[in-house]
Amino acid sequence: MPSLATFGNELYTGKRSYDFVGKYRLWFLIAAAIVLVSIIVPLVKGGFNLGIEFRGGSEFTVSQTTNTEVSKGEKAVASVVPSAEARVTNIAPNTMRIQTDRLSDDQTLAVRDALVGTYGVKADQVTSTFVGPTWGADVTRQAIWGLVVFVLLAAVLMAVYFRTWKMSAAALIGLVVVMLVTAGLYSLSDFEVTPSAIIGFLTILSYSLYDTVVVFDKVRENTENIQTQTRRTFAEQVNLAVNQTLVRSINTSVVAVLPVAAILFIGSYLLGAGTLRDLSLSLFIGIIVGTAATLFIAAPMYAWLRAREPELVAQAKKVAERRAQPQAEPAAG
């Protein structure tokens, strides 16, 4: 197996090349299928596993308890509010989470005391949270606002920087795929959707576009003087750019995923459900999906969007003519 540096060299020279652009039909078909599934699954399942922030209710977290019996928590809640439905989960070693319907202030304090008693912990090891039913909706509304404003501004920024709206459009199509697939995965796997997960989700968008911009910058560089040469067609130049930045893409996603994986590990195994786990889980999924979307969707989409421009068609023809001549070098790729 060649070292990654050799691998990089071969990608750079075009000796080794993966056909990201040429096989666009295949990638788009796969992406369309995944996107379709991502849309159908939430519809069939009736949405997402929404966190307490969206349902409204009270939540208690008991930490550092040696007793992790679920029934104890249920009994403790029932002893205070018999009618309340309690969802008791052992979310991490020595950590219990108890979610109930919305309780009044007095009930909250009473349940808290009952939990302190049953689980044999000190009062300050029980954390209580109360969330009104509109809070999650608030967070979502703001998040959607953020999403819309960000996407619009980013589209303008990219169109100005790359001086073509087609790059903007291709990047945004890639972004939409990332969003839908991540949302679909959340619905499929029943991961809890909390405000923290939404933060992570918004960060993915930023990361995903960031990744696309880096690759597109190389694409722009490679296709800058497309008309002055007849070695490669436009699509081939785009593909070369993607291949040339492939080592970067791999390195970047590995380096981005490693710290996120660290948070995910700590969040899941040591802390239990909460900000860290929810945030890192959506990032973990999103970074991987985002990197793939840049390679398989955004770049081929850009080539496809421009392929029918008259100048580029003419250029592709010239390349074909030159290749037909006997003295031409063998085509790369």
Added chain:
Amino acid sequence: MARSRSTSAARRTLIWLGVLFAVLTAALAGGVVSSQAGWAPKLALDLEGGTQMILAPKVQGAGDQISAEQLNQAVEIIRQRVDGSGVAEAEISTQSGRNVVVSLPGVPDTKTRNLIQASANMEFRPVLVSAAGSAVPKESRTPKDQLPNPTAKPKNASDENWVTAALYQEFEAKECLDPAAATETKTDDPAKPLVACEPDTGTKYILGPVEVPGTDISSASFGQVRGNQGQSLNQWAVNIEFNSEGTAAFKSVTERLFGMTGAQNQFAIVLDGQVISAPTTNAVIPDGKPQITGSFTEDSARVLSEQLKYGALPISFQIQSEQQISATLGAEQLKMGLLAGVIGLVLVAAYSFFQYRLLALVTIGSLVVAGVLTYLAIALLGWTENYRLSLAGVAGLIVAIGQTADSFIVYFERIRDELREGRGLISAVDNGWKRAKRTVLASKAVNLLAAVVLYFVSVGNVRGFAFTLGLTAVADLIVVFLFTHPVMVLLARTKFFGQGHRFSGLDPRLLGAVPLYRGAGRIRQPSEAQPKARSKNAGAAAEAVRRQTIAERKAEQQREASAVGRGADKESN
């Protein structure tokens, strides 16, 4: 002298970075020495422990709409109430123009909680008795048999029969000069008399029942008093305007009070159980537009008129979410967050070594510099802007490790690309930087844009996260420009990296580079093994040639004197 010029530029840049660090550190040290700041960043509630309530203000009759002005008043009301309840270090802020966030250390009692939620309560009560604010010493208090003893049911709100023995004892014992006691806020019964303080003057009062509720105020303003000819009298006044019910009620109040003497001539404006003003009645006000004059400054007139507006806007608050986090859990989460950060950093470092050999030292060095820069910024912002680091913020910092490291990856890969083109390391660094710079700037702009947008539209935790993401994007840019690049310029001149040691991560042989110049004075033709047709080749080759040693250049000159264009500085080496 191209070579030494870029070296000294690199050195200068590093010195600037040093200056930046020195300034930031000195600023923080100054804050610590004057004990306004701490070395450690301030922590948010989820890491420090405490209670956070997110309140949605509700204005009676205004639906869900609340103006920025009303929200600011809401914050002001809550601040007064929380301060009044004796809770120290409470923080009150607004969120996304709609909500009020109250952060309190510890767990608030039911009383505080109710107080925070209740609507602002403004009312007009007649004064029955007034006295200096200090509590009457126990020995000189009125003996039991001389206490007032109401003989009949009170006829009106100013009737002294309201003053019972118990009320009078409460009044005598009341201490209004102690700031904590004086600013105590409470809810009161409008139909009963009230003992209250006026914190501004340190006076205490027994007040009759409510005669005009604050909701009857339709507006309040302040301005200068005008004389008969409309000339300014250089005296500040507060103007109140009542609605029709208020006008009628206030007319009958002033009709009664105008004829009375002493304290009973005064009426008190009470906000949340505190007297904010107790003017005397100089005239009967039939039109519902009283003017309060006195020793107002512009400021005090504005404050009073704004307080009167609260009365016109009875804002109550609904708890949207409430979170209580114990200090131990907070500390635990912080510990775990930091642990995750360390693990993430170690993994990134290990992967960098695997990929870039000793060049990874530059990555790690840059990450450390970025980390210190971010720490200084957070600590300074904690001091000046009261920025507090939350768990989501810590997560943002950890996520940023990867994104920051990516700038270096983009740069290193560009240098490698240039090496593959056959350049020497020095020119590869220069050329790679020119291209990487653009990419890094463009991609960081996207990051920064996302962070700024998120910050401005977001609520709650998202904000802390967006803030650290934005902060680290800026720190990243500073580090790439002021640290990573200059260090690379200098390292390119070292033997270890410059000659492409096997472990330097920049070994041209490993990178499969085909030198443009191949000993014996033979220059490779651009088409020979050049993988890629680029219009820049001529220029790039010229650049590469410029970077050759004198001996190489001379040898080449003999053979291909006219092959490549040279810069004007060709002999200046």
